[in-house]
Amino acid sequence: MTRFDELLAPHMDAAYNLARWLTGNESAARDVVQESALKAFKFLHRFEDGNAKAWLLTIVRNESFNWLKASAGHRWIAIGDDIPEDDSALAHSDTPELSAIHTQDVALLQRALEALSPVFREVIILKELEDMPYKDIANVTDVPIGTVMSRLARARAMLKTQYMKLCCHE
Incomplete structure (x- = not known):
């Protein structure tokens, strides 16, 4: 097994999760x-022992923001993926009505998250979806831990x- 694979x-x-939420575009996220x-592989010799996930996500974050800057003249494409019918998160639902409500809630939450600016969206994604500690989020975003905590509080409120x-207008 290579060091990269390990x-x-x-x-x-x-x-991919971080890139998709920051760019709002599946194709861009893959790119x-x-x-x-490729950059991580090329510069892996510079990586000292530490948190490999934080190091990789720092690169992804920077590349995502580069993509956002390059496409600033274009309107962002909303993710808008439909939730698969066999989604395990819906498996607990006893009735079609509960499934419909859950599906609507998830869609509204996705739209609300997409409406946040990338600097607030990224801290939500890194903390709530990737379950990263504040210290690692600070490393990825290159801001002090206090700023991470402040952004996270503001992002949650927003x-x-x-x-x-969105709930009131649906």
């Missing part, structure tokens, strides 16, 4: 992850506000 391959799903993996707006 250190970074296990984190490719997290890399960003591919470019990030997400709640956005979600409530």
Whole structure:
């Protein structure tokens, strides 16, 4: 097994997840992850022992923001993926009505998250979906841990506000 396979391959799903949420575009996310993996492979000799996931996600974050800057003249494409009918998160539902409500809630939450600016979206993704510690998020985003905590608090408040707006207008 190569060093890349050992250190970074296990984190490719997290890399795609972050890129997809930051770019808001599946195709761009695949490109960003591919470019990030290439850079990580090329500069793996510079990686000292440490948190390989945080190191890779830092590269993904930078590449995602590069993509966002390059496509600033284009309107972002909303993710808008339909939730698969066999989604295990829906398996607990006893009735079609509960499934429909859950599906609508997930869609509204996705739209609310997409409405956040990337700097707030990234801290939510890294903390809530990737379950990264504040220290690692600070390393990935290259900001002090206090800024991470502040952004996360603001992002959660903005997400709640956005979600409530969407709920009331549906």
